[in-house]
Amino acid sequence: MKKQNVLVVGEGGREFAIAKKLQKSPHIKQVYCAPGNVGMASVGVIPVAIAETDFAKLIQFAKDHEVAWTFVGPEDCLVDGIVDEFEAAGLKAFGPDARAAQLEGSKDYALNFMKNYHVPTARHATYRDQTAAINGVDQFGFPVVIKENGLAGGKGVVIAKTRDEAVRTIKEMFANGQARLVIEECLTGSEYSMFVLVSNGHYRILPMAQDHKRAFDGDEGPNTGGMGAYSPLPQLSSAVFQRMVDEVVKPTVDGLVAGGYHYHGILYIGLILTDEGPKVIEYNVRLGDPETQVILPRLKTDLFELVDAAINDRPLPEVTESTDACFGVVLASKGYPTKPVHGQKLGVFPAAANIAIDYANVTGTANELVGAGGRLLMVIGEDLSLQKAHDQVYDYLARLDEPECFYRHDIGAKAGL
Structure with a gap:
């Protein structure tokens, strides 16, 4: 196979990590990222000044630069039909089409899918009317989960501890333009992130991780897009993992096939x-x-080989994962997620053994980075054990002088770290 050009759509830390991983493949000639961020040059990825919402320019770029396929990062683009547009132009894009993307674009749509294909989830109801929602909230008990129906960047969920808080949340969400709300019973237990690479009924499960959504230590504060994560999960037994595959993954993938997605x-x-x-x-x-x-x-x-096989309907390679651990903590702007500070000058992030920096919301130049609000970057440690990776990351963060930023100090606590 000759070396290929690929395009990644997006600009955050996720796209930084995707582009960096692809760039390491021996099959890759060049990875482009649109719009990307200024930090990507540090890993050999070329940012392209095209907005992720400008599908026409992205398509033209892919044609002009002989891009083998495009990896779409953000959910907004997928819900808006970027894959459909690329395919209509005769190009390949990795991601679901607009119909399948409704599984994220609408909480109500996803819950109906789960009901139809017998995927276990919380007891729930969808409301289009404020009065009906307030009248219905008591049936779920308290605390209760209230979700905006549409995309909310990981932040459109409130766990209301009392009826007064629930009523206030319902009124605020409808006042802010929500046409539908989903109310669910509050499930309790450990949360896990599973990522499944899907190709028309075939699938491979990527390494498991655990995310930390709350802004502050002790799972306090508002929901964010995520303040840190780690992998693997020592607290997850192989027996429980197999239950997840049998009871959740298989019926979900079978449902995608049965539904003609x-x-x-x-x-x-x-x-x-x-x-x-x-x-x-x-x-x-x-x-x-x-x-x-x-x-x-x-x-x-090889990530390129996985995606290339999936997008071309070839047999998927087996997924193998390292025995090493990976641990990451997000450095966020002070005030995130409600009123994040913008424009702070960031210091130099010195090279350190077993430490990587994945840049996200930064501008300026590679030598003079400026915060652009929200989650600015992630400090990532790799080592033989989670404890060692954890200690390296927090030692590194402790040496930084970033008064206009903050981070959580308890990432990985549920793994006993």
């Missing part, structure tokens, strides 16, 4: 291990951020 892409399954067994919290139709940054370094199988 066009799916060549990644399916994220957010799982919670309840007393009754594993249940699905949500589907996403792409890799997650920050889990991507810790699972891809552990993936020994």
